Amino acid sequence: MSEQPLRICILGGGFGGLYTALRLNQFPWTDGHSPEIILIDQHDHFLFTPLLYELITGEMQSWEIAPRFEELFANTRIHFQQGYVTAINIETKRIKLDNCKDLSYDKLVLAMGTKTPLDKILGSKNYGLPFRSLQDAYCIKERLRALEIAKFNKIRVAVVGGGASGVELACKLADRLGGIGRIRLLERGKKLLSNSSEFNCKAVQYALEKRLVRIDLETEVSRINSNSLSLHCKGKTDTIPVDLVILTVGNQVLGWIKGLPLKHSEQGLIAVSPELQVIDHPEIYALGDLADFKDITGQQVPRTAQAALQQSYYCAWNLWASITQRPLLSFRYQALGEMLTLGVDNATLNGLGIKFDGPLAYLTRRLIYLYRLPTFKHQFNVGLNWAIRPFMEEITKLIS
Numbered sequence: 578m579s580e581q582p583l584r585i586c587i588l589g590g591g592f593g594g595l596y597t598a599l600r601l602n603q604f605p606w607t608d609g610h611s612p613e614i615i616l617i618d619q620h621d622h623f624l625f626t627p628l629l630y631e632l633i634t635g636e637m638q639s640w641e642i643a644p645r646f647e648e649l650f651a652n653t654r655i656h657f658q659q660g661y662v663t664a665i666n667i668e669t670k671r672i673k674l675d676n677c678k679d680l681s682y683d684k685l686v687l688a689m690g691t692k693t694p695l696d697k698i699l700g701s702k703n704y705g706l707p708f709r710s711l712q713d714a715y716c717i718k719e720r721l722r723a724l725e726i727a728k729f730n731k732i733r734v735a736v737v738g739g740g741a742s743g744v745e746l747a748c749k750l751a752d753r754l755g756g757i758g759r760i761r762l763l764e765r766g767k768k769l770l771s772n773s774s775e776f777n778c779k780a781v782q783y784a785l786e787k788r789l790v791r792i793d794l795e796t797e798v799s800r801i802n803s804n805s806l807s808l809h810c811k812g813k814t815d816t817i818p819v820d821l822v823i824l825t826v827g828n829q830v831l832g833w834i835k836g837l838p839l840k841h842s843e844q845g846l847i848a849v850s851p852e853l854q855v856i857d858h859p860e861i862y863a864l865g866d867l868a869d870f871k872d873i874t875g876q877q878v879p880r881t882a883q884a885a886l887q888q889s890y891y892c893a894w895n896l897w898a899s900i901t902q903r904p905l906l907s908f909r910y911q912a913l914g915e916m917l918t919l920g921v922d923n924a925t926l927n928g929l930g931i932k933f934d935g936p937l938a939y940l941t942r943r944l945i946y947l948y949r950l951p952t953f954k955h956q957f958n959v960g961l962n963w964a965i966r967p968f969m970e971e972i973t974k975l976i977s
């Protein structure tokens with residue numbers, strides 16, 4: 578009787594999980610070791626979040642930034658299971674999904690990322706829109722379209738949170754709405770982009786001013802209503818009218834992950850070793866936004882796509898090495914820099930000793946992201962579409 582292959586379950590098909598699965602698939606598995614690889618995600622598609630803004634302006638189409646897992650896994654050994662993970666029994670090594678029977682695992686990868694906190698500001702759940710998923714982007718686009726149809730003179734949008742997501746979104750919204758947009762960027766800290774380089778901060782400031790985005794610093798939003806929001810600024814409370822409130826207010830670990838009997842940080846992130854193994858559970862790996870750890874040099878690893886992608890290579894290697902009795906590698910984070918999109922045809926880029934902004938930075942950012950998209954086939958299809966799209970648009974204009 579043939580033995581059951583060892584089963585690796587990867588929970589979450591984002592930057593950490595998807596790229597771990599794809600890399601794992603490339604290793605030379607000998608027959609005796611060949612495992613079953615199952616990736617589980619609530620959605621049927623991956624999402625390349627750094628390009629989500631481009632959906633708001635129509636610069637890109639959803640198939641380009643959100644390829645379906647079934648397409649990505651064609652001709653691989655990876656199986657995709659769609660479902661929402663609701664619990665994990667660490668003792669019995671079983672995963673509970675909302676839509677099918679439990680799954681067992683031998684090795685587990687936790688890569689479910691985080692969510693936008695909707696419990697910090699009153700009214701967020703009813704009247705605030707997060708900006709994190711494909712559905713969020715569709716929802717924002719629909720609301721903008723409805724406002725554009727209903728309104729004639731101005732559309733007032735408040736973006737809450739002045740981090741990278743907030744400033745990038747504010748610029749894209751300003752370009753999308755043009756003269757009728759009144760964009761307000763609300764940040765409770767003393768400055769925007771608290772972790773960015775001076776060069777990028779200056780480029781951001783210029784791009785926001787050029788687009789007439791109003792910046793409110795040291796401003797705390799306390800309540801969101803159906804068409805207004807309340808804010809505290811320098812001891813004063815004010816209520817301002819708004820048509821749309823978008824939240825880019827950071828990350829929160831999923832509630833049930835906080836409850837797992839594993840070692841957590843104060844914010845509920847899962848503590849892992851530099852080999853990406855969960856403390857006291859070498860059969861479980863965790864990476865990406867839900868993991869809290871310092872790399873082998875003692876450097877705190879940021880919660881970005883860049884870091885999750887780098888971790889995925891180590892995670893895949895260490896899974897393979899642990900199964901084929903090879904030494905594990907300790908993760909070493911390489912900060913490659915930061916790229917920000919600042920409207921249509923504009924971006925800023927600072928990393929590896931190079932810094933520039935404007936249309937060239939926009940093009941460079943696009944090409945780097947094209948290279949980062951998963952699978953060569955998807956990169957090729959998207960690249961080809963980018964190359965022929967301007968010609969197709971010209972032809973359509975000529976015909977109509």
Ligand SMILES: Cc1cc2nc3c(=O)[nH]c(=O)nc-3n(C[C@H](O)[C@H](O)[C@H](O)COP(=O)(O)OP(=O)(O)OC[C@H]3O[C@@H](n4cnc5c(N)ncnc54)[C@H](O)[C@@H]3O)c2cc1C
Pocket residue numbers: 588589590591592593594617618619620623624626627628629630660661662663688689690691708709710742831864865866867880881882883884885916
């Ligand atoms: C709008 C936006 C723009 C960003 N831009 C950048 C950028 O330019 N550069 C950068 O470095 N970082 C950027 N980030 C941050 C980056 O997206 C995250 O750091 C990165 O995605 C983390 O990877 P991850 O694998 O931990 O989680 P994710 O990529 O978020 O993936 C988590 C996956 O788990 C799935 N999932 C979650 N819970 C469950 C469940 N219970 N059951 C089943 N599936 C589940 C989700 O559907 C998702 O597919 C951006 C984030 C956002 C929201």
